[in-house]
Amino acid sequence: xxxxxxxxxxxxxxxxxxxxxxxxxxxxxxxxxxxxxxxxxxxxxxxxxxxxxxxxxxxxxxxxxxxxxxxxxxxxxxxxxxxxxxxxxxxxxxxxxxxxxxxxxxxxxxxxxxxxxxxxxxxxxxxxxxxxxxxxxxxxxxxxxxxxxxxxxxxxxxxxxxxxxxxxxxxxxxxxxxxxxxxxxxxxxxxxxxxxxxxxxxxxxxxxxxxxxxxxxxxxxxxxxxxxxxxxxxxxxxxxxxxxxxxxxxxxxxxxxxxxxxxxxxxxxxxxxxxxxxxxxx
Numbered sequence: 001x002x003x004x005x006x007x008x009x010x011x012x013x014x015x016x017x018x019x020x021x022x023x024x025x026x027x028x029x030x031x032x033x034x035x036x037x038x039x040x041x042x043x044x045x046x047x048x049x050x051x052x053x054x055x056x057x058x059x060x061x062x063x064x065x066x067x068x069x070x071x072x073x074x075x076x077x078x079x080x081x082x083x084x085x086x087x088x089x090x091x092x093x094x095x096x097x098x099x100x101x102x103x104x105x106x107x108x109x110x111x112x113x114x115x116x117x118x119x120x121x122x123x124x125x126x127x128x129x130x131x132x133x134x135x136x137x138x139x140x141x142x143x144x145x146x147x148x149x150x151x152x153x154x155x156x157x158x159x160x161x162x163x164x165x166x167x168x169x170x171x172x173x174x175x176x177x178x179x180x181x182x183x184x185x186x187x188x189x190x191x192x193x194x195x196x197x198x199x200x201x202x203x204x205x206x207x208x209x210x211x212x213x214x215x216x217x218x219x220x221x222x223x224x225x226x227x228x229x230x231x232x233x234x235x236x237x238x239x240x241x242x243x244x245x246x247x248x249x250x251x252x253x254x255x256x257x258x259x260x261x262x263x264x265x266x267x268x269x270x271x272x273x274x275x276x277x278x279x280x281x282x
Contacts, residue, residue, distance in 0.1 A: 080141030094123035104237035120274035168254035179247035
């Protein structure tokens with residue numbers, strides 16, 4: 001069997017999403033007959049039926065469901081490879097560094113200042129994202145490197161370099177009884193604070209079980225803490241975003257968090273090597 005073509009996968013994905021050949025053709029900007037022929041040719045080449053077709057409409061077969069699951073990551077990988085290839089064509093182009101809003105601005109500023117003095121320095125574009133989005137942005141080829149946190153962030157399949165290991169602090173309402181403490185423990189947070197812990201989504205955007213509110217942005221959790229509806233525990237250097245209505249209290253037995261520089265392991269360039277050397281010196 002010949003290898004699958006990205007055009008075939010795009011056509012199949014459009015029909016699988018729309019479950020209607022006419023709407024899929026409109027989405028792709030092509031006529032319906034060539035789309036139908038392309039899908040039938042794909043089925044013949046694979047030797048399986050991907051769709052059940054009848055007067056009521058179109059439905060995915062079990063084989064079609066498998067291909068739909070596999071096609072998304074495959075197309076994303078091809079698109080990411082194309083983006084990285086275009087970005088690598090110009091050695092003097094800017095590096096894109098992605099970091100979540102609210103991460104340590106002091107550490108990032110130190111890295112950018114030191115890198116600007118390196119012999120192979122190029123401009124660095126900083127892309128701010130929400131919690132947990134860095135890995136997806138890196139894998140999609142939309143950024144070259146990221147500031148991430150171990151063990152909090154998804155680092156699977158990424159190369160990393162440690163930058164800073166630190167303790168964590170509890171961000172609580174300024175009027176809360178714990179706000180006047182010099183330090184607290186995780187047990188006290190769980191049993192004395194009388195505030196639920198905010199829940200951040202997993203990489204698939206589902207939330208872990210728990211009583212606390214589910215949040216997706218820094219501004220959401222900041223508002224909830226200020227209103228006395230939640231608390232959170234974060235790396236000490238991330239407290240720079242806290243509001244006057246918040247207080248940060250060190251959590252003595254919270255796991256240490258390491259800020260890392262992360263990048264796809266197959267990505268290579270003189271500028272990225274220089275940035276990693278700068279991070280090592282820092």
